Amino acid sequence: MIVGVKNLVKRYGDLVALDHLSFNVKEGEIFGLLGPNGSGKTTAINCILSLLNYDKGEIELFDKPMAPDAYDIKRDIGVIMQDVAVFDELTVYENIDYFCSLYVRDREKRRGLVEEALDFVGLKDFRKFYPKKLSGGLLRRLNIACGIAHKPRLIILDEPTVAVDPQSRNNILDGIKRLNEDGATIIYTSHYMEEVEQLCSRIVIMDKGRVIASGSKEELKGMIKLGEKISVEIFGLSSVHINQIKNLPNVSSVEYIDKTLSIKYNKGKNNLTTLLDFFREHDISFGRIYSELPTLNDVFLEITGKELRD
Amino acid sequence: MIIFKTYFKIIKKLSLPLSIYIVVFLALSIVFSYIGNSNNADTFTQSKTRVAFINEGEPSALIQGLKDYLGGHSTYVDIENRTDKLQDALFFRDAEYILRIPEGFTKNFMTGKTVTVDKTVVSGSVSSIYTDILINKYFNTARLYVNNSKEISQEELVGQIKKDLELETEVILKSAGKNTAHTSAIVYFYNYMPYILINIIILGVSSIMLVFNDIRLRRRNLCSPVSNISVNSQILLGNIVFSVSCWAMLVILSLLLYRQDMFNLNSVYFCINSLVLTITILSMSFLIGVLIKSRNAQSGISNVVSLGMCFLTGVFVPQEMLSENVLAIAKFLPTYWYIRANKAIGALTNFNMENIGPVVSYMLIELGFAVALISVTLVLSKRKQLKGT
Numbered sequence: 001m002i003v004g005v006k007n008l009v010k011r012y013g014d015l016v017a018l019d020h021l022s023f024n025v026k027e028g029e030i031f032g033l034l035g036p037n038g039s040g041k042t043t044a045i046n047c048i049l050s051l052l053n054y055d056k057g058e059i060e061l062f063d064k065p066m067a068p069d070a071y072d073i074k075r076d077i078g079v080i081m082q083d084v085a086v087f088d089e090l091t092v093y094e095n096i097d098y099f100c101s102l103y104v105r106d107r108e109k110r111r112g113l114v115e116e117a118l119d120f121v122g123l124k125d126f127r128k129f130y131p132k133k134l135s136g137g138l139l140r141r142l143n144i145a146c147g148i149a150h151k152p153r154l155i156i157l158d159e160p161t162v163a164v165d166p167q168s169r170n171n172i173l174d175g176i177k178r179l180n181e182d183g184a185t186i187i188y189t190s191h192y193m194e195e196v197e198q199l200c201s202r203i204v205i206m207d208k209g210r211v212i213a214s215g216s217k218e219e220l221k222g223m224i225k226l227g228e229k230i231s232v233e234i235f236g237l238s239s240v241h242i243n244q245i246k247n248l249p250n251v252s253s254v255e256y257i258d259k260t261l262s263i264k265y266n267k268g269k270n271n272l273t274t275l276l277d278f279f280r281e282h283d284i285s286f287g288r289i290y291s292e293l294p295t296l297n298d299v300f301l302e303i304t305g306k307e308l309r310d
Numbered sequence: 311m312i313i314f315k316t317y318f319k320i321i322k323k324l325s326l327p328l329s330i331y332i333v334v335f336l337a338l339s340i341v342f343s344y345i346g347n348s349n350n351a352d353t354f355t356q357s358k359t360r361v362a363f364i365n366e367g368e369p370s371a372l373i374q375g376l377k378d379y380l381g382g383h384s385t386y387v388d389i390e391n392r393t394d395k396l397q398d399a400l401f402f403r404d405a406e407y408i409l410r411i412p413e414g415f416t417k418n419f420m421t422g423k424t425v426t427v428d429k430t431v432v433s434g435s436v437s438s439i440y441t442d443i444l445i446n447k448y449f450n451t452a453r454l455y456v457n458n459s460k461e462i463s464q465e466e467l468v469g470q471i472k473k474d475l476e477l478e479t480e481v482i483l484k485s486a487g488k489n490t491a492h493t494s495a496i497v498y499f500y501n502y503m504p505y506i507l508i509n510i511i512i513l514g515v516s517s518i519m520l521v522f523n524d525i526r527l528r529r530r531n532l533c534s535p536v537s538n539i540s541v542n543s544q545i546l547l548g549n550i551v552f553s554v555s556c557w558a559m560l561v562i563l564s565l566l567l568y569r570q571d572m573f574n575l576n577s578v579y580f581c582i583n584s585l586v587l588t589i590t591i592l593s594m595s596f597l598i599g600v601l602i603k604s605r606n607a608q609s610g611i612s613n614v615v616s617l618g619m620c621f622l623t624g625v626f627v628p629q630e631m632l633s634e635n636v637l638a639i640a641k642f643l644p645t646y647w648y649i650r651a652n653k654a655i656g657a658l659t660n661f662n663m664e665n666i667g668p669v670v671s672y673m674l675i676e677l678g679f680a681v682a683l684i685s686v687t688l689v690l691s692k693r694k695q696l697k698g699t
Contacts, residue, residue, distance in 0.1 A: 102534035
């Protein structure tokens with residue numbers, strides 16, 4: 001086990017930021033901490049890294065208790081914080097070299113690692129640039145390079161794609177996958193469910209400092225009643241027809257807004273075929289049809305009654 | 311020592327503003343040194359009073375003797391013996407002293423009668439007092455011989471007076487030594503040094519503190535296997551090396567400017583005093599580094615502290631010219647004691663414990679400020695850290 005968090009409690013006065021939080025991270029997995037802003041993800045990460053004191057609970061990393069002076073543990077951790085933490089006065093190369101040298105003393109070895117990191121994040125052409133000259137996306141990549149240059153066993157990424165353009169985001173996510181393929185265990189926190197869904201092999205969904213669900217994305221989706229969502233463009237639909245659709249097999253709810261019919265189904269088979277048969281029988285003409293499987297947002301919505309981005 | 315090395319990489323980026331300060335300081339200290347020098351004399355030349363000599367009596371050896379004696383210390387001006395001309399001469403300072411020998415003066419003097427000379431002088435003139443002294447000296451000596459030797463001729467009398475008055479006491483100016491002018495220039499240089507030291511050290515140290523106190527970088531460093539104590543120690547070491555380097559650079563500058571005049575004990579004490587002040591400024595910079603949150607605040611505070619301290623404590627204006635109220639406030643600032651120490655060092659000719667005592671006590675007061683400032687900084691820093699966790 002790489003990370004073990006047991007009954008972690010952190011209070012800020014009367015506010016309980018972490019409420020008996022427990023989870024484990026196994027070696028080689030990409031572990032996702034998903035939750036809305038303020039759900040306690042960053043607080044949990046800060047406690048794991050011993051940046052924050054906590055009131056109760058246990059934290060183990062690499063099967064050893066984590067503490068502020070556990071330097072042998074810290075040596076194997078790479079941290080990429082939500083806020084970019086680099087020196088404005090140093091160049092891209094010097095920044096990566098600085099953070100790498102906190103872990104690796106051998107200058108020759110370090111030179112190779114810094115070059116690898118530069119190559120990994122695609123900043124080779126920017127090595128002499130100062131951070132202020134980099135775009136937001138490139139700056140995030142530099143932040144990542146600073147965190148991973150020393151090739152840690154465990155990499156913790158706290159919302160690394162906040163305020164990043166789609167191209168850079170894809171680049172970052174691909175990079176994380178490659179790091180994992182190279183053997184690093186990843187803890188990835190985000191409030192972007194798409195990213196977590198795309199990236200993580202195991203996910204913990206947090207709300208109000210508690211774990212509300214955990215498992216693989218399939219397991220999480222399996223926990224809810226929602227099977228699929230079908231949306232259809234229809235230019236005219238009577239209330240009679242809407243009521244008839246509500247009575248079709250597996251239908252959970254029906255909405256007809258702005259010429260779009262949205263139907264939520266409970267788990268079941270052949271929902272689309274049944275719906276198309278209904279349109280044909282009742283001579284209802286329709287435009288485009290979309291079928292969506294449930295997302296993690298649906299999981300969160302069903303469990304908490306609110307959207308992830310609320 | 312990565313943090314120590316990074317410290318100097320960051321300082322390198324500040325080399326432009328730092329060098330501007332140093333060039334400005336160098337120029338100003340040279341100018342101030344020379345202005346200071348021109349006001350200090352280390353030689354003595356007797357000034358001569360312009361005297362109008364009018365003898366209304368008969369010419370005599372005694373009066374000629376007086377004229378010759380006075381001529382050695384005065385310059386005679388030729389003015390017509392008319393009241394309006396003499397008044398004009400006094401008004402326009404063509405003459406500062408009009409000496410009139412009345413009729414029968416020599417005869418009366420030689421027979422032992424009480425005699426007086428007439429004089430007209432510029433009111434409040436120092437030179438007239440000096441001329442009075444010379445005339446009195448001449449006639450008092452003459453009176454001494456006349457009273458004790460009734461048969462003495464005027465020629466003999468004048469010869470004796472001349473012989474007596476030729477005796478002079480040699481005056482050697484020892485208090486400031488032979489390098490008074492140079493010592494004074496060095497005092498100016500070292501008196502002005504706090505301004506540049508405050509600016510450079512506050513700029514350098516607080517810039518570094520601003521960078522390393524950035525919560526994001528601090529947390530990032532805390533995640534690494536380098537202990538917090540090691541990080542802080544390396545930053546402290548960097549600050550000390552930087553501050554001492556600045557001080558050493560200015561001392562080398564003084565060596566280059568004043569060369570052999572620096573090779574004496576006074577200069578050693580000037581250097582020690584400036585080093586002590588450097589330590590105090592370093593601790594002050596630590597405090598500022600903990601308090602400030604932005605580069606704008608940094609430059610503002612740096613200017614307020616450096617200019618405020620320098621104007622209040624006698625760095626720019628001599629302490630003698632400051633009011634008592636200002637000096638009362640200045641006593642709570644370390645540069646006041648630095649200037650006091652410099653003044654005492656500049657006047658030192660004998661380096662015994664009694665003379666060095668005040669200098670050492672002023673330096674200890676400066677160090678006291680350093681200890682107090684560091685204590686406040688540590689308390690604030692601890693409180694800040696607790697807030698961060």
